[in-house]
Amino acid sequence: MNRQPQIVETFIKKVLAHFDEADPAKLQLFLQLFNPHQCKIIFNSQPFGQAVQFLQAWQTQVVLTQHIITAVDFHVIPGTGTIVCNVNCKVRFDESGKDKSGLDSAIPANGPDSRAGPGNRGLDKPRPIWGTYYGVSLQLVLEDRIFTNDLNGVISSMNYTIVFKPSDSLMNI
Amino acid sequence: MQVGGFNNVNQIGALAQQNQLENLVSVSIRGWTNATQQDLLNFISRKTRISVRNSVVQGDTITGYVSPQEADQLVKFSGYRFAGNSLKIQKADGGNPNANTNDTITVLRSVLLRRYNAQTRMLDLGNLFNDPELVQHGMAPKNVNTQSKMFPAMMKVASKEPTMVVESINLSDNNLRDVNGVTTLAQTFPHLKNLCVANNSISRFHSLEVWKNKFKELRELLMMNNPITSDRLYRTEMLRIFPKLVVLDNVVVRDEQKLQSIFRLPVEQTQFFFEDNGLASSSTDFVANFLNLWDTNRMQLMGLYTPQSQFSLSVDSSVPAATVPNAQTTPTFGYYLPFSRNVSKISSDKTIQERLRMGPEAIYEVFGSLPMTKHFLQEQPHAYSVQAWTFSQVQGFVITLHGHFEETAKPEIDKNKSSQGAPASRGRRYNHGFTSTANVKLSPKSFDRTMVLVPNPNGSIIIASDTLTIRPFCDSAWAKPPTASQLPPPQQQPQQALQPQPQPLQPQAQMNVPLSHTPLNAPAVPGQLQGTVGAGVLQLPPEVQAKLSPIQLELLQKLHLETKLNAQYTYMLAEQSMWSYENAIQGFRNSANNLPAEAFV
Numbered sequence: 207m208n209r210q211p212q213i214v215e216t217f218i219k220k221v222l223a224h225f226d227e228a229d230p231a232k233l234q235l236f237l238q239l240f241n242p243h244q245c246k247i248i249f250n251s252q253p254f255g256q257a258v259q260f261l262q263a264w265q266t267q268v269v270l271t272q273h274i275i276t277a278v279d280f281h282v283i284p285g286t287g288t289i290v291c292n293v294n295c296k297v298r299f300d301e302s303g304k305d306k307s308g309l310d311s312a313i314p315a316n317g318p319d320s321r322a323g324p325g326n327r328g329l330d331k332p333r334p335i336w337g338t339y340y341g342v343s344l345q346l347v348l349e350d351r352i353f354t355n356d357l358n359g360v361i362s363s364m365n366y367t368i369v370f371k372p373s374d375s376l377m378n379i
Numbered sequence: 380m381q382v383g384g385f386n387n388v389n390q391i392g393a394l395a396q397q398n399q400l401e402n403l404v405s406v407s408i409r410g411w412t413n414a415t416q417q418d419l420l421n422f423i424s425r426k427t428r429i430s431v432r433n434s435v436v437q438g439d440t441i442t443g444y445v446s447p448q449e450a451d452q453l454v455k456f457s458g459y460r461f462a463g464n465s466l467k468i469q470k471a472d473g474g475n476p477n478a479n480t481n482d483t484i485t486v487l488r489s490v491l492l493r494r495y496n497a498q499t500r501m502l503d504l505g506n507l508f509n510d511p512e513l514v515q516h517g518m519a520p521k522n523v524n525t526q527s528k529m530f531p532a533m534m535k536v537a538s539k540e541p542t543m544v545v546e547s548i549n550l551s552d553n554n555l556r557d558v559n560g561v562t563t564l565a566q567t568f569p570h571l572k573n574l575c576v577a578n579n580s581i582s583r584f585h586s587l588e589v590w591k592n593k594f595k596e597l598r599e600l601l602m603m604n605n606p607i608t609s610d611r612l613y614r615t616e617m618l619r620i621f622p623k624l625v626v627l628d629n630v631v632v633r634d635e636q637k638l639q640s641i642f643r644l645p646v647e648q649t650q651f652f653f654e655d656n657g658l659a660s661s662s663t664d665f666v667a668n669f670l671n672l673w674d675t676n677r678m679q680l681m682g683l684y685t686p687q688s689q690f691s692l693s694v695d696s697s698v699p700a701a702t703v704p705n706a707q708t709t710p711t712f713g714y715y716l717p718f719s720r721n722v723s724k725i726s727s728d729k730t731i732q733e734r735l736r737m738g739p740e741a742i743y744e745v746f747g748s749l750p751m752t753k754h755f756l757q758e759q760p761h762a763y764s765v766q767a768w769t770f771s772q773v774q775g776f777v778i779t780l781h782g783h784f785e786e787t788a789k790p791e792i793d794k795n796k797s798s799q800g801a802p803a804s805r806g807r808r809y810n811h812g813f814t815s816t817a818n819v820k821l822s823p824k825s826f827d828r829t830m831v832l833v834p835n836p837n838g839s840i841i842i843a844s845d846t847l848t849i850r851p852f853c854d855s856a857w858a859k860p861p862t863a864s865q866l867p868p869p870q871q872q873p874q875q876a877l878q879p880q881p882q883p884l885q886p887q888a889q890m891n892v893p894l895s896h897t898p899l900n901a902p903a904v905p906g907q908l909q910g911t912v913g914a915g916v917l918q919l920p921p922e923v924q925a926k927l928s929p930i931q932l933e934l935l936q937k938l939h940l941e942t943k944l945n946a947q948y949t950y951m952l953a954e955q956s957m958w959s960y961e962n963a964i965q966g967f968r969n970s971a972n973n974l975p976a977e978a979f980v
Contacts, residue, residue, distance in 0.1 A: 208728050208731075208732065210733050211722040211728070213508065214722065215722055215873075222857060244771070246654075246768050246769075248647060248652050248766050248768060249644075249645070249647060250647070250648035250649065250857075251648060251649040251650060251651055251652040251764065251766055251857070252646035252647075252648075252649060252652065253652060253654075258409055263645035264645070265648075267640060267643075267644070267645040268644060268645065269392075269641055269642075275723050275851075276695045276696075276723070277693045277694070277695035277721045277723060277724070277848055277850075278696040278721065278722045278723040279691055279692075279693040279720050279721060279722060279846050279848070280722070280846075281691070281735070281831075281844040281846060282774075283689075283773060283831060283843055284687055286772045286773050287772065288770075288772045288773070290777070290829065290831055290844050290846065292693070292827070292829045292846035294693075294695040294827065294848050294850065296697060301622070301642075303638070303641060304641070305640075305641055310637075310641070310813075311633045311634045311638035311641060311794055312618055312633055312634075312636035313630060313631060313632055313633060313634055315614055315632075318443070325623070338700045338702055338703075339699070339700055340701060340856065341703075341850070341853075341856070343779070343781055343827040343848065345766075345777065345779050345829050347770060347772075347777065358838045362772070363768060363777070365766050365768070365777075365779055366615055367764065367766065367779070367781060367827075368648060368857075369764075369781050369825070369827065369855060369856055370699055370703050370706070370825070370853045370854065370855060370856050370858045371703065371856040372700045372702040372703050373702045373704055374592070374698075374702040375701070375702075376592070376595055376622055376623070376642050377642050377643070377644070378643050378644075379641055379643075379644050379647070379648050379856060
């Protein structure tokens with residue numbers, strides 16, 4: 207019984223779930239998946255020197271996302287201890303105008319009508335307003351330790367490319 | 380309901396010819412807008428005993444044909460009350476009905492051009508009721524009804540004026556009770572930045588709902604002197620309907636920097652990434668040659684694969700949203716599905732195992748079973764995107780290519796002709812087997828292909844791993860639509876298909892500051908049109924250039940394009956802002972007005 211495909215697919219789903227995570231406290235868990243010494247990250251054809259920079263940018267400068275896998279394929283490269291994954295997924299962005307921390311860009315109206323404080327961070331969490339799906343092609347180079355359930359620093363490169371975009375989205379990519 | 384009636388022009392031309400043969404003349408009737416065309420014709424034939432033939436509606440006018448004598452009689456009925464309006468009946472000049480439509484277009488066009496200011500990119504459609512030219516031709520909107528006919532016509536004419544680049548529109552003083560009559564504005568000018576609808580009678584939010592998310596770049600809105608502005612929810616609703624509104628009635632309602640950062644990714648998408656220059660030239664050559672052979676003779680590629688090489692393809696059959704430009708809505712994957720190793724869709728281990736091909740023979744069996752293709756790397760370099768980076772564990776590198784191809788012919792190896800004694804006479808065409816013709820229709824496809832390449836000591840290259848994703852065709856995300864404020868593309872040598880723009884990975888952390896996206900609202904330099912004027916490629920003295928990293932050079936180039944400052948000032952600006960794009964742009968905005976004229980190119 208070959209469990210490799212399931213393990214790879216589960217791992218990819220885990221990575222995408224990290225992408226979609228709103229809670230900054232979980233960032234450390236995502237960071238642990240990347241090789242701390244040598245990791246190449248390319249996002250929309252732009253390089254990031256280190257995983258931590260990319261993840262911070264993703265956490266602080268990108269609105270909430272939702273990824274859905276549409277295709278996964280992988281090759282174990284013999285004699286190297288590595289796996290190359292070729293993934294396609296769809297992603298949509300929260301186009302409500304709020305960032306991950308719930309802040310929006312509206313300037314509070316002065317006067318009696320200024321209800322909640324900046325960004326209306328009320329008690330109830332505002333719901334995201336999802337835009338139309340974008341298409342993503344994602345390549346990961348992983349170490350085959352994932353087959354032995356060791357996920358520490360297994361990602362040695364990641365190439366994330368948005369391949370198609372809807373014309374009715376508010377995002378500028 | 381006809382809109383504008385310009386789609387009738389051909390029909391009118393044909394009718395005119397036919398009617399001229401019968402020696403009829405055309406008459407035009409206005410002022411009937413509160414009734415249907417048929418009501419009016421019935422009314423006229425009751426009152427005048429004249430039947431108007433072959434009538435056609437154009438805008439607020441009905442044009443029909445009668446004999447010359449009848450026409451003289453009919454004109455006398457001009458001014459007759461009908462459905463609460465007085466009719467206006469005229470003989471069309473020279474019996475040429477086309478004159479009328481063309482006339483309408485000509486008038487609208489001249490009105491538009493007169494009201495357009497190229498310097499400010501402003502189209503002033505204020506107070507159309509009292510436009511002398513429109514009044515003179517009887518086209519000035521008298522009420523909401525005629526307005527809803529005239530305005531779309533005007534927009535249609537405007538959309539055919541390539542020279543009109545419109546960023547601002549004034550619609551003040553038009554007695555607008557809602558925007559229903561002018562909704563077409565959003566289709567004609569989706570990239571509008573400033574809109575003024577002051578001094579109208581708009582009173583309900585509901586009527587603005589049609590514009591929700593339509594003007595995605597609308598930055599400023601003026602609605603003074605409309606009842607709606609006194610509503611308690613006015614500001615909240617305007618913020619909701621116009622998601623990128625920054626200034627409402629001269630009050631800043633959104634923090635522009637925050638707004639832009641929310642709707643932007645940390646870096647702007649580019650077409651190519653190569654880890655270093657060597658990789659740039661070798662990988663572009665490799666991709667070009669590979670695709671060329673893939674299109675012409677796949678057998679020739681087999682030398683690149685060793686017995687250890689692996690190939691598999693996966694079909695991503697999810698259809699892109701309808702709003703993705705040129706997306707295929709009913710893609711067919713009949714030829715690919717028997718080989719698809721999309722493990723998120725296939726549950727059988729045996730199938731997943733079988734569909735991973737190892738070694739040249741097994742790989743060629745798939746290559747030969749895929750449709751013949753044509754890629755357009757030479758003809759449409761912008762349609763392809765490439766990333767290449769080193770892969771130390773195999774002492775090689777990875778190349779990923781995204782793009783599209785056309786399927787030109789059926790596969791060489793016919794999978795469907797089973798070798799189990801199927802009579803040769805029953806080719807695919809008459810085969811009522813598994814593959815229906817609809818399922819294997821040839822069509823363009825989009826794809827992503829990732830290869831792990833290992834250079835041999837002797838200088839040749841082998842492909843260790845090759846994964847191909849086939850997905851429905853659609854336009855690519857990295858192709859930037861040319862906008863008015865876009866700059867000319869970098870010099871392209873025609874004989875070179877791909878012009879990589881290498882950006883080395885810099886190990887030092889501080890060098891990897893992501894360059895952010897150009898702000899939408901760059902400061903306009905006084906006396907200079909934004910856009911393609913003035914700024915080109917930055918010329919730096921070689922000794923300065925030598926000291927700078929590629930990232931710094933790119934930053935300078937971006938700043939230069941953004942600010943139109945000359946080389947010396949661009950460099951000073953970058954230095955002073957510690958090579959941060961954000962700081963530099965902010966600094967430029969703060970001091971742009973105090974800079975000497977010679978600071979600009």
